[in-house]
Amino acid sequence: MAEAGEWLEEGALIGEGEEAAGGMPGEELQEKDSEEREAARKKDKKKAFKKELRSNITMVVAALLIGFFLSKYIIANAQVPSGSMETTVMAGDRIIVNRLAYVFGEPQRGDIVTFIYPDDGETLYLKRIMGLPGETIEGIGGVVYINGSPISHDYTQEIFEEDFGPYEVPEGCYFMMGDNRNDSWDSRFWDNQFVKKGDIIGKAAFSYYPHPRFLE
Numbered sequence: 553m554a555e556a557g558e559w560l561e562e563g564a565l566i567g568e569g570e571e572a573a574g575g576m577p578g579e580e581l582q583e584k585d586s587e588e589r590e591a592a593r594k595k596d597k598k599k600a601f602k603k604e605l606r607s608n609i610t611m612v613v614a615a616l617l618i619g620f621f622l623s624k625y626i627i628a629n630a631q632v633p634s635g636s637m638e639t640t641v642m643a644g645d646r647i648i649v650n651r652l653a654y655v656f657g658e659p660q661r662g663d664i665v666t667f668i669y670p671d672d673g674e675t676l677y678l679k680r681i682m683g684l685p686g687e688t689i690e691g692i693g694g695v696v697y698i699n700g701s702p703i704s705h706d707y708t709q710e711i712f713e714e715d716f717g718p719y720e721v722p723e724g725c726y727f728m729m730g731d732n733r734n735d736s737w738d739s740r741f742w743d744n745q746f747v748k749k750g751d752i753i754g755k756a757a758f759s760y761y762p763h764p765r766f767l768e
Contacts, residue, residue, distance in 0.1 A: 632678055636730035636737065640664070640708070640768075641678065646761040653755035659684075659726060661698075662707055664767050667728070668751040670744035678756060679738055680707060683719070683727025690717025691740070696729075707731060716740040724749050 635643040641664065649666050659665065659681050669675040683689035688699050694711035695702050697718075712733035719739075721727050725746035730736025739745045756767050 636732050636735060637664070637678055637680070638732045638735075640680075640731045641756070641759060642763075644762070645759045647678075647756050647767065648758045648760060649754040650757045651754040653757070654749070654752065659749065659752060659755075661703075662705070662768075664756040665728075666753040666756060667747045668753070669742075670747055670751065671742050676753065677728070679728035679730050679736070681726050682729045683721040683739070685721055685723045685725055687727075688718050688720045689727050690719065691715050708733065710734060714740075719745060722746055726752070 632641050632643055632645045632647065641647065653659075653663075661681055661684055663681045664678065665681060666676055666678050669677045682696060682703075683698070690697050691712055692715050694713070696706055697703070708731040710731060710733040714734075717740075719727065725748050727739045727745065728747055729738045729740065739747070759765050759767055
């Protein structure tokens, strides 16, 4: 009987051991499930980061492309380096140039334009159109004459001291002058006096810094 009791007691001990051992797989499953959830969370977080990064890169690239397109074909941003257009446009002013201004129309007298300097073919200038194609322009006693008649509006209070002309403006070309008449290097003094329409970049429309205003 003692042996049987020992056997039963031992068996009971073995059974308890099996029950204890049987609890381990449940704990391991819980730990594994927790690890899988953490891994899934990290994976989702990584996906969200990549998605946001791609979105940001797309927006930056789109902004750069739009900026390039606007700068190349629609508007130009320029800083005025000299005082030749004072007091209409001051040295240091930042201006917006409309590249499409003359796509469907012709440049007009009084327009302030940026263009390629005809004597070197590369420097950008900012002046006012004073003489139109086919006209004869001259300056006498501080007054600008077009085809023998004084212009009704000279766009500036500056009176030039040196007479010029008469010059006949070729077809498809324009005669440029700065509003600061006695301190402007313009068509009156260039070797190649006239600016071709194809060399006009656009019309200066707005000065946004340091004093925002429309240019006229």
